[in-house]
Amino acid sequence: MNRLTHIFVIFLLVFVLIVSPNAEKFEIAQIRYGGGGDWYGDQTAVSNWLKILKKRLGMNVSNQRVVVRLTDRNLYRYPFLYLVGHGNIQLSTAETKSLREYLISGGFLFVNDDYGLDASFRREIKKVFPKKQLKSIPNDHPIYHCFYDLKGLPKIHQHNGDPAQGFGLFHDGRLVVFYAYSSDIGDGLEDKKIHSDDPPHIRQQAARMAVNIITYVLTH
Structure with missing residues (x-):
């Protein structure tokens, strides 16, 4: 990212989340799901993520993660959902419908594979959007360059030898x-x-990718 674009992104985030008189604290809502896939994983990640956003972007953020079910009435209060796990995800028919309506209405879902999540996530997201396919996100996509200039999705934890890879699902051209x-x-x-x-440079890569994800969501 060039310096001028960098400054513009910071200005936009400050205006939307700080200067606006009606701005509420930005929250990250972690999804509670069934199936036994450890929905509650990364228990300190969200609060640390919020601290990073406050420090690096000056955002007005909540102090801790929020836990939601996809059928909660207040789901639309949260523009950003976080799903993580090690194993099986199982969504009910009502949850599938709710997630689809949430996403096509402007919401965003970030899914973090904590190893062992892949098969069940692909199965369940296909129920949410039967006619859509997860697409590989190329390394030149703005999500990797909108604040920090990254080479692509960083490999943070060596669960196995598979390379890190970002996938996306689009609706009407929007990720x-x-x-x-x-x-x-x-x-x-x-x-x-x-x-x-985890060495410091690896943790730094995770923090930078986390900042990019939020920056992308709030500016696209």
């Missing part, structure tokens, strides 16, 4: 789902003591 496969951004955002073997 509504960003799926981080074999990267595990959440692990890199957790308290340092939880993954003490």
Whole structure:
């Protein structure tokens, strides 16, 4: 990102989330789902993510994560949903319908593969949008360059040898789902003591990708 664009993005974020008199604190809502896939994972990641947004972007943020079910009446209060897990995800018919309506109405979903999530997520997101396909997000996509200039989705945690890869689902040309496969951004955002073997530069990459995701969502 060039310097002029960088300054513009900061100005826009400040105006929307700080200067606006009716601005509420930005919140990240973590989805509680069924199926036994550890929906509650990365328990310190969201709060640390919010701190990073406050420090690096000057955003007015909440102090902690919010937990929601897809059928909660207040779902639309949160423009950004976070889903993480190690294994099976299972969405009910009502949850599937609610997520579809939320996404086509302007909401955004970030999915973090904490290893073992891939098969069930692909199955469930196909129920949400039967006629759509997850598409590989190329390394020149704005989500990797809208604030920090990254080479692509960083590999944070070495669960296996698979390369990190970003996938997206689009509706009417808008990216509504960003799926981080074999990267595990959440692990890199957790308290340092939880993954003490992660070197500082890896944690820095996770933080930068996390900032880019939010910047992209709020400016596109």
